[in-house]
């Protein structure tokens with residue numbers, strides 16, 4: 689379970705997140721949708737401590753953190769209970785696919801080299817990339833690189849996986865494959881937050897959907913309800929841009 693309470697984040701004097709509340713039950717997948725610039729990535733980054741929030745409470749399982757006063761011990765705990773899949777993959781360019789997965793296991797999880805290798809190979813196999821284990825990111829397609837990013841996140845066995853628009857940097861022909869992989873993962877009921885513009889996919893995998901705009905959660909609810917029958921005018925307007933895509937899955 690993960691919960692954010694009253695998250696506030698500013699950059700300089702510009703308020704970006706204005707009191708975000710978000711809750712994901714254990715095993716649940718929540719999709720976060722909303723226009724570009726609404727603060728979706730910043731919300732995930734404040735959870736994972738890639739950004740420091742000015743205010744708010746974060747609960748992961750039975751541990752609660754005051755985001756204003758994160759101690760080095762908190763930071764370590766939060767980092768080891770969450771894993772992020774990035775829009776631009778964020779792989780080490782000078783490391784092979786295998787080492788991209790092994791390194792965080794060795795550094796963050798204190799695995800021995802041998803155990804890290806075993807776990808990394810298992811996860812490369814899971815995402816269908818075992819034959820590419822010795823390739824560098826520049827030798828992989830975007831879809832393959834993102835599979836490595838996903839394998840890296842899964843290998844860490846986090847309590848929560850945060851996906852930040854995992855398919856938006858991919859060529860169109862790669863998108864369905866990566867969405868298919870995330871769909872498979874969601875069946876394992878790993879607690880996940882997925883920022884995505886792929887609304888059909890959100891409808892399919894998400895238990896709940898949250899709509900954000902201008903640093904606020906405007907609407908949240910059951911995926912089908914929010915996507916098919918939005919109560920807020922702003923949600924409806926946003927979804928209107930995707931109407932043709934959603935129509936045939938009603």
Ligand SMILES: Nc1ncnc2c1ncn2[C@@H]1O[C@H](COP(=O)(O)OP(=O)(O)O)[C@@H](O)[C@H]1O
Nearest residue numbers: 699700704722723724725726727728729730731
């Ligand atoms: N490091 C930063 N410094 C200053 N402004 C930022 C920074 N990161 C994000 N922002 C601003 O915060 C707002 C929300 O950004 P972001 O969370 O990336 O939105 P989204 O992911 O919904 O597109 C945007 O206006 C963006 O310009």
Ligand SMILES: [Mg+2]
Nearest residue numbers: 728729730853
């Ligand atoms: Mg973003």
